[in-house]
Amino acid sequence: MSATPELDVERSDERPVPPREGRRRHLSDRSRAERNLGWRLAMPAFAIMVAVTGYPILQAIWNSFFSYRLTDPENKHFTFLSNYWVALKDGVFWQAVGVTFLITVITVVVEFFLGMVIAMVMHKIVIPRRTLRTIVLIPYSIITVVSAFAWFFAFRTDSGFVNHWFSWVPGIDPSTDWFGNFWGSIFVICLSEIWKTTPFMSLLLLAGLAQIDTSMEEAAEVDGATYWQRLTRVILPNMKAAIMVALLFRTLDAFRIFDNIFIMTGGANGTSSLSVLTYNQTIDRVEIGMGSALAVLLFLFVLLIAFIFVKAFKVDLAGGRS
């Protein structure tokens, strides 16, 4: 939730740093006036963003320093970093971190390849272009909880059809309990997530594809480049910005996975993600202190991922703009 706007804030902070010092002098009065106007126009939105995201974040950080159970407010006491220490030395926390990374990697990689294929097909097809793009978006428009239930019911032994349809596959028979073990659960959780969010990935990639100057492709073709060469030398390098943005958004999204796990396993078989773990401490156990500490840790992970993408892969989030 907070990840996307966060990046925008970061970017606008970055603008006036050193190398541009020289350029700033050359700004005409008009462009300076435009920039000031821009700031003034953005200011209300900026102030609201700080109020609705900054305040809860600060409060969560503050709460995370306390041992505080909602049903026992008298015993609230300051414990400083103790909650973090308990979380960081608990195997359950690292298990959740591991599961979260595993799901993130699996879903983002698969979604990238599928999304790329779908984007290229959509790019080429001309006739029902709009209809096709709408149809592809349908899974993405379905509420995550609903899609989680749909996949959950499909794979259950009592109400599901998957076991019957795929009983010819070795290892699957009508009594296969997908949610009775770790890998079965992870498989269905990832499948549901991939099905639901691949359209988002493919749309972002499609936007990147559309930006490529077709004359470059044509030139490469005239020069005798094979399809593979055109893909790796012309298409992919030219849409690198779009790819990175797509990967970044999906990674940040996937890292906060909650709904599928909550519906399908409730965290059983070691399938708790960081969000599920945080939910359990905060909402179920009403341990506000510990829950806030976990929420802050989750936030730090998200920040770290965003930082790695932005710095290490040099993602230019302003890609499309000049």
Add this chain to the structure above:
Amino acid sequence: MVATLAAVATASGLALSACSSGTGSGPPVLTWYINPDGGGSDPTKGGQAQLAKECTDTAQGRYSIKIQLLPNSASDQRQQLLRRLAAKDSGTDLMSMDPVFVAEFAQAGFLDPVPQGDADGFTRNAVKPSVEASTWKGKLVAAPMWANTQLLWYRKSVAKAAGLDMSQPVTWDQLIQAAKSQQKTIGVQAKRYEGYMVWINALIAGAGGQIIENPGASADQLKFGLASSAGQKAAAVIQQVAQSGVAGPAMSSTDETAALDLFSNDATSGFLVNWPYVWAALPGNKVSFIDDVGWARYPQTVQGEPSKPPFGGIELGVNAASQHKAEAWDAIKCITTPAHQKLYMLGTGNPAADKSVYDDAAIKKQFPMADLIRESLDAAAPRPLTQYYGDVSSAIQREFSPPSSVNPSSTPKQAADLITAVLKGDALL
């Protein structure tokens, strides 16, 4: 995120209290948070919605009762009530509470104690565990409304073929043997949820043990009876059910509904432990063998030791932050009259907490097993009464999941250790 949730809870609380406190004119509106029952929110279907309407009529303008539905699962119901209570939501007046919520809510001071004069009326005829579950530290803090217990449902033909004499108490071991020999199933609840805790508690109590030996103690004083021989015997039963495969292919994801579905399958159904609602649900499940279905008291953990059937149901409580507490208790008196408990039992299949209801002719006709339900209720063992019930239950569910991993010599001990660490704040759940 936390703050946002709190803000949302408060905001909705404000909105609700705005309606419920009225504008000075007209009688107060009491908001009753009900768990979903067969009646839903339809005031003609014999559910809590109908009781709300009838009691509004009885009140003749002194107050009116408006219902709000809670989520389906007990854990979700607890979460929602807890959030409202912690936010001092004056728009919550009456609550239908699972017995295990009472201790936690009462210890936090969220429940209004039953007024002196009313206590006797609420408890006089109520089954014993429902009174125990409504009492916290010597004070009655809730009124028993209905009381639930599990029975052993079985196929007469399967029991006969396996040579089981169902007129005598049977043990879990006998059931497992019978199901194995006949290649039939035993429906249990072993998903990682509250229903699994219900089973574990009944097994331990049936072996003469207690999960918590000093109910009501503070976190650092709690003593656990999990690693006792009773805890080990209980774990051994779960282990055998899991290893023999008699609980069906998906034991680790069976809840009440899945267990009932398993029992509804003509080809494999053998035995089922479940609440009495199944009697009314069997026809709905298109079960053709209803004449073949029998019922008996919950199975014994240990041969010769009377079983302690699970205990559930609903207790009615009043929010300490309500602005209409007197009216709320008045409403509860109306809701829990034997006549209303009877109406509720007939309408929803949920057994009354009041013992006198079971002598009623209409009840005996609709529930041929009424006497067994009453007997089981009086013998039932409530789940541990502790303000940390949520943590205790989650920790036990975690260590006992999946059922195939249960080991009598280590699992109960690990569960006790985990609860201790969690309550000290040294571990996550």
